[in-house]
Amino acid sequence: MIKLDKVTKRYGETVAVRDLSLEVNDGEVCVLIGPSGCGKTTTLRMVNRLVEPTSGSISVNGKEVLATNPEQLRRSIGYAIQSVGLFPHMTVAANIATVPELLHWDKARVAERVTELLNLVSLKPAEYAGKYPAQLSGGEAQRIGVARALACNPRLIVCDEPISALDVSIQAQIINLLEDLQEQSRDLSYLFIAHDLSVVRHISNRVAVMYLGRIMEVCRSRVLYENPLHPYTRALLSAVPIADPVVEETRERIILKGEVPSPLNPPSGCSFHPRCFMAIPECAEAVPPLRDVGDDHYVACIRV
């Protein structure tokens, strides 16, 4: 289980994440969505201790991340990122082996695991193990990134847009792979960042919608897609095509005005108010708290 409690992260004057609380239970797939720069990657990097929060606390499986030694953290969390982050001077096999080696697995066990993982992500070990990252296509590199995240059978997999650069068929393969893994190990949890809302609907149990460093709405994904309440979420979902042609015909798109403001100088009160189609003067006065509206559904809006 991951628990973030009132976490804030500042980079100098920029407040990337503000007072953020979120829980991901064992076996849950939680997806963070929100516009560019809203603090999604920063949140994941804090969970993985790649950056430290300015204040607040983060625990993984009951242990404070800041008090856990990094090796132990690497063992329990698999991390896959969009830009893959493969070491260019190391072969595919050596890249996948980095975490097992860090954990001092013996050579034979590491080699066996590399072969197993390459097969798992549908890349032939004999062909790919000795290649260098520059010799891979974007999709192949991404699959190696996922294989590396899985190397030590982590209980928590943290993925920063692991599939957004892939073509649709490979996206489906990776999603199926992640789903199969979860079926095999019921307490495996994922904390994901994704942009494609149709994919999010398919893979998530729970969705947190972020805007300028804060969570605006969080609930089970079925609830979010059937009954989005925050005006920002409603605008986001109104842009998603619906498979049923009759419903699609009548889909009403909500076009937001303006751009996301800079986190250096966020608007007062509800940070969404300059763009909100439901705003009233009070919205600019105080930050709306994330309120429980029932059915495990939380919304930060004074008009909901």
Ligand SMILES: Nc1ncnc2c1ncn2[C@@H]1O[C@H](COP(=O)(O)OP(=O)(O)OP(=O)(O)O)[C@@H](O)[C@H]1O
């Ligand atoms: N190392 C850093 N130093 C200074 N500012 C940073 C740093 N990393 C992120 N930021 C800033 O913090 C804010 C949040 O960034 P973050 O990368 O978490 O956003 P994001 O939601 O992942 O965006 P995207 O969808 O574009 O990946 C942005 O304003 C960004 O410019």
Ligand code: SF4
């Ligand atoms: S608090 Fe006001 S500005 Fe913010 S989302 Fe709700 S209605 Fe819109």
Ligand SMILES: [Mg+2]
């Ligand atoms: Mg990001």
